[in-house]
Amino acid sequence: MCPTNSRKMGNLRAQYITHLVQYEQQLTALWSAAADDQSRLSDIQSMAHRLAGSGKAYGFRELSQVARELEQALEQTDHLSRQERASAASESLRELLRALRQISKTEPNEVVHDDAQNAAVTKSVSADDIRVLIVDDDEDFAIKLSETLDSYGYSAQVERDITQLEKAIADHDPLAVIVDMDFYGDRFAGAKQVAYWQHNDGAPLPVIFISEHDSFDLRLASVRAGGNHFLHKPLDIPRLTALLRAELNMAPVEPYRIMIVDDDQDLLSLYDRILGDAGYSVKTADTAQNALNLLDQFQPELVLIDVKMPVCNGIELGRIIRQHEEFSTIPLLFMSAVADMDVQLACARLANDEFINKPIEPWRLLMMVKSRVVKGRQLQGMDRALLAHGEETAQDALTALPKLSEVRRALNGLLQQPLERILAVIKMDLREFHSINNLHGHYFGDEILQGVAWRLGQHLGDASMLSRDGDEFLILSREHFSRKALDQYVRELTQVISQTEMNSEQGSVPLSVDVGVAIAAGDNMTADELLDQADMALFKAKTAKGAELVYFEEELQAEQTYRFTLEQSIRQGLDNQEFAAVYQPIFSVEGEHIVGFEALARWQHPEGGLLGPGEFIPLMEERGLISRLTEQIISCVVPQLAHWHTINPDWFMSLNLSAKDIQTPKFIDKLTSLIHTLKLKPEKVVLEITESLLLADWQSASQVLESLRSLGVRVALDDFGTGYSSLSYLQRINADKLKIDRGFIEHWSQTGDARLLRAMVQLGQSMNMGVIAEGVEKNEELAFLKQLGCDQYQGFLSARPMLPEDIEAGDWFP
Numbered sequence: 001m002c003p004t005n006s007r008k009m010g011n012l013r014a015q016y017i018t019h020l021v022q023y024e025q026q027l028t029a030l031w032s033a034a035a036d037d038q039s040r041l042s043d044i045q046s047m048a049h050r051l052a053g054s055g056k057a058y059g060f061r062e063l064s065q066v067a068r069e070l071e072q073a074l075e076q077t078d079h080l081s082r083q084e085r086a087s088a089a090s091e092s093l094r095e096l097l098r099a100l101r102q103i104s105k106t107e108p109n110e111v112v113h114d115d116a117q118n119a120a121v122t123k124s125v126s127a128d129d130i131r132v133l134i135v136d137d138d139e140d141f142a143i144k145l146s147e148t149l150d151s152y153g154y155s156a157q158v159e160r161d162i163t164q165l166e167k168a169i170a171d172h173d174p175l176a177v178i179v180d181m182d183f184y185g186d187r188f189a190g191a192k193q194v195a196y197w198q199h200n201d202g203a204p205l206p207v208i209f210i211s212e213h214d215s216f217d218l219r220l221a222s223v224r225a226g227g228n229h230f231l232h233k234p235l236d237i238p239r240l241t242a243l244l245r246a247e248l249n250m251a252p253v254e255p256y257r258i259m260i261v262d263d264d265q266d267l268l269s270l271y272d273r274i275l276g277d278a279g280y281s282v283k284t285a286d287t288a289q290n291a292l293n294l295l296d297q298f299q300p301e302l303v304l305i306d307v308k309m310p311v312c313n314g315i316e317l318g319r320i321i322r323q324h325e326e327f328s329t330i331p332l333l334f335m336s337a338v339a340d341m342d343v344q345l346a347c348a349r350l351a352n353d354e355f356i357n358k359p360i361e362p363w364r365l366l367m368m369v370k371s372r373v374v375k376g377r378q379l380q381g382m383d384r385a386l387l388a389h390g391e392e393t394a395q396d397a398l399t400a401l402p403k404l405s406e407v408r409r410a411l412n413g414l415l416q417q418p419l420e421r422i423l424a425v426i427k428m429d430l431r432e433f434h435s436i437n438n439l440h441g442h443y444f445g446d447e448i449l450q451g452v453a454w455r456l457g458q459h460l461g462d463a464s465m466l467s468r469d470g471d472e473f474l475i476l477s478r479e480h481f482s483r484k485a486l487d488q489y490v491r492e493l494t495q496v497i498s499q500t501e502m503n504s505e506q507g508s509v510p511l512s513v514d515v516g517v518a519i520a521a522g523d524n525m526t527a528d529e530l531l532d533q534a535d536m537a538l539f540k541a542k543t544a545k546g547a548e549l550v551y552f553e554e555e556l557q558a559e560q561t562y563r564f565t566l567e568q569s570i571r572q573g574l575d576n577q578e579f580a581a582v583y584q585p586i587f588s589v590e591g592e593h594i595v596g597f598e599a600l601a602r603w604q605h606p607e608g609g610l611l612g613p614g615e616f617i618p619l620m621e622e623r624g625l626i627s628r629l630t631e632q633i634i635s636c637v638v639p640q641l642a643h644w645h646t647i648n649p650d651w652f653m654s655l656n657l658s659a660k661d662i663q664t665p666k667f668i669d670k671l672t673s674l675i676h677t678l679k680l681k682p683e684k685v686v687l688e689i690t691e692s693l694l695l696a697d698w699q700s701a702s703q704v705l706e707s708l709r710s711l712g713v714r715v716a717l718d719d720f721g722t723g724y725s726s727l728s729y730l731q732r733i734n735a736d737k738l739k740i741d742r743g744f745i746e747h748w749s750q751t752g753d754a755r756l757l758r759a760m761v762q763l764g765q766s767m768n769m770g771v772i773a774e775g776v777e778k779n780e781e782l783a784f785l786k787q788l789g790c791d792q793y794q795g796f797l798s799a800r801p802m803l804p805e806d807i808e809a810g811d812w813f814p
């Protein structure tokens with residue numbers, strides 16, 4: 001920033017600090033008044049809100065932070081009594097007062113008078129004092145360019161090192177900067193450094209990027225870095241000077257008229273100063289009423305409105321302004337704190353206007369304002385009918401994102417070019433969006449889509465494009481050289497969504513996505529092919545267990561066809577009752593006699609023979625068919641048990657349940673009626689449930705467990721040791737039996753390490769659960785279990801899963 005500028009800022013800041021003293025006094029007074037008058041707490045809250053915003057804008061981060069904490073403390077306590085609210089807030093209030101005192105004590109607050117401050121600061125300058133900075137490491141080129149510009153009456157300085165950009169600007173105080181893109185082999189170095197500098201300092205200087213290369217990515221990067229123009233070498237000098245003239249003569253014949261409405265005087269003066277210095281004609285209003293009074297007389301071309309204002313808030317003011325026929329299309333730009341997501345969305349919906357998050361850095365303010373007013377004047381001169389099917393239709397009305405047709409077009413263009421970097425289509429689908437819509441209403445659903453669009457937009461890389469279709473978001477990305485970097489990027493994006501918090505009246509709604517990614521490979525691909533592949537990958541991500549991110553591979557195409565046919569034949573199989581159970585006897589470790597059976601599903605496929613559960617259960621779970629299987633299995637297994645009870649009434653029968661059975665426990669009715677009609681002792685029926693299944697949805701699981709318990713059947717915890725339930729869960733599940741996963745026996749067999757196995761047997765016994773070891777294949781395994789004191793076992797050593805008639809033919813039966 002040039003010395004005059006920083007002096008002016010220093011003065012504004014000094015003024016602000018004197019205001020802080022007043023804030024401190026007011027807060028103290030309000031706090032003691034709050035003892036009798038509850039409504040004072042709300043005044044404190046809005047004062048805290050204001051300090052949170054202005055504090056940050058003036059660079060007092062800690063102040064802003066504690067003010068925000070106080071605001072939140074008061075926000076979350078709406079339902080409490082005065083007493084409770086006050087005590088919840090007292091801590092943060094004390095902190096805030098302390099911070100205020102601290103600043104007024106340590107910061108200088110003397111206003112330095114500066115005559116230049118009052119001089120007109122518009123930038124209509126004559127050519128001889130137009131200082132231009134050229135940053136380029138190609139010395140010959142830079143010197144030649146500077147000589148050329150000198151001959152046009154500019155005074156050009158050259159800097160060769162891009163990392164010295166900030167310093168060179170401070171030293172030369174140029175009015176425009178021309179920056180090469182390429183440095184040390186990095187084609188984006190220029191854009192990166194400019195973005196960095198703008199972020200840190202943000203003197204509102206026009207930037208013209210130049211580069212030997214020209215591509216979509218480079219142009220996008222230039223725009224993202226805040227560049228005003230992009231030219232490629234060799235330079236078209238007349239064009240360059242024309243651009244410089246246009247940029248530097250920023251104040252138009254008649255300056256653009258901007259109105260700012262904010263109830264915070266400190267911010268008003270700050271924005272007023274920034275825009276005024278850039279040559280705009282500015283009027284400020286500290287209430288909605290004042291703003292309306294000014295409207296007719298001033299005829300602003302853009303209105304900047306603070307959302308949070310007392311009496312009439314910014315959105316209401318926006319609506320009122322729009323009711324004036326004359327101002328029905330005037331651009332409105334809303335300013336609000338990051339936290340007010342709901343409000344921001346309401347703004348966006350009001351008239352396709354946008355919002356900027358406070359605090360607003362000077363460069364961001366100038367950038368947003370300039371693009372709008374310039375466009376506004378252009379529009380005035382244009383035929384409206386032309387616009388109707390121009391750029392407007394290419395946008396999604398809800399999120400203002402480009403439509404799919406635009407993405408397809410961009411993609412087709414990119415596919416024509418050589419693939420230097422990975423070109424990927426990333427498709428994200430919001431999980432459970434339909435339930436959210438049903439539960440909370442479409443209005444809220446829209447807000448979610450806008451919120452996600454906005455968040456993703458903020459995290460988009462330099463060469464990405466975002467679009468929306470229903471509850472799916474599509475990102476076209478071309479900025480990574482390696483799969484690893486792309487993968488990292490995709491994961492960041494999914495995190496952005498899971499960290500997006502949306503609050504409905506019923507509370508906060510967690511969001512998550514499934515993601516499918518397709519990467520352009522070689523030539524001859526069309527946009528549609530790539531989009532289809534992303535679809536297939538997304539489908540896989542949505543359906544496969546545990547996979548939320550899937551990259552397209554050739555196999556997916558074949559797999560999809562296969563799965564489709566398989567589902568058809570599973571449905572047919574269910575209709576034809578082709579599913580039945582085989583039974584694996586379970587033995588007592590001590591006496592090696594049968595104590596019960598585990599029923600395991602099999603599919604008697606008309607052509608494929610007897611198929612195991614791996615072939616059909618996953619797809620059944622996915623396609624919602626598992627409850628039909630469970631019912632068929634129950635219908636054959638429970639009568640089988642009744643039949644075997646004629647031989648030995650002590651035998652039990654174990655059945656496997658799946659996660660979906662717990663979510664929709666249709667099987668309970670069937671089970672209950674069979675137990676009653678067959679007059680079975682319910683405790684002889686054991687239902688096997690896995691830990692992970694219970695934890696996935698503990699709420700419905702505990703309800704199901706409750707009804708099973710009241711029916712009198714028993715519960716076994718299957719595959720024990722493979723999940724990660726804590727001991728406290730184990731207690732809550734309160735299962736009757738524990739089945740130790742085969743992996744632990746195997747581990748002992750292979751390594752001789754018995755620690756886990758022993759611990760699990762002891763754990764089960766200490767909790768009064770019967771312990772069953774699964775997958776016993778060797779004599780020494782059985783011998784060791786005996787030594788450990790394990791109760792029961794099953795395994796190929798003694799019996800495989802078998803058909804009932806084969807079991808009955810064995811020598812276990814009398």
Ligand code: C2E
Binds near residue numbers: 584599601617796
């Ligand atoms: P699970 O519940 O852990 O069932 C035990 C599995 O171990 C069975 O495989 C069984 O054949 C196998 N097995 C038994 N003894 C040994 C042994 O000594 N060595 C080895 N290597 N394996 C042994 P199966 O029948 O293929 O079942 C696989 C899984 O399918 C089951 O694992 C269970 O999770 C699921 N499943 C089976 N039937 C049903 C059913 O009716 N409904 C549901 N929801 N799932 C079922």
Ligand code: CA
Binds near residue numbers: 598656688718
């Ligand atoms: Ca089992």
Ligand code: CA
Binds near residue numbers: 718719739741774
């Ligand atoms: Ca098991």
